Amino acid sequence: MACGLGGTxxxxxxxxxTNDETNSVKRINDVLKKASAWKEHWGRFVKPAALLQGVIKFGDVQRLIDAGVEVFWSHRLDLFTAWIAANERR
Incomplete structure (x- = not known):
């Protein structure tokens, strides 16, 4: 999914x-791989993010954060909406 933040x-x-910690490793690795490819291809034009739901190990979430991926949770879409509002350039 792509979402314009205004500007460029x-x-x-x-x-x-994911419903278990073992499967979450695969899901997080997939996000990290795509985020890296997006950054390499688009540079600063793109900000990678993950919208997560289910059972995910804290260490896997930390790997996303350490890689510069914004992390949002499906049960807190209000925080996602607030982040969009705060980061939209007018």
Whole structure:
């Protein structure tokens, strides 16, 4: 999913659902791989993000944050909306 933030920045988001910590490793690795490819191809034009749902190890979430991926949770879409409002350039 891509979401324009105004100006020239696009939020490129992967949505991942997992029901166990073992499966979450695969999902997070997929997000990290895509985020890296997006950054390499588009540079600062794109801001990678992940919308997550389910059982995900804290360490996997930390890997996303350390890689510069914005992390949002499906049960807190209000925080996603607030982040969009705060980061939209007018």
């Amino acid at each position: 920045v696009i939020l490129a988001m992967e949505c991942k659902v």
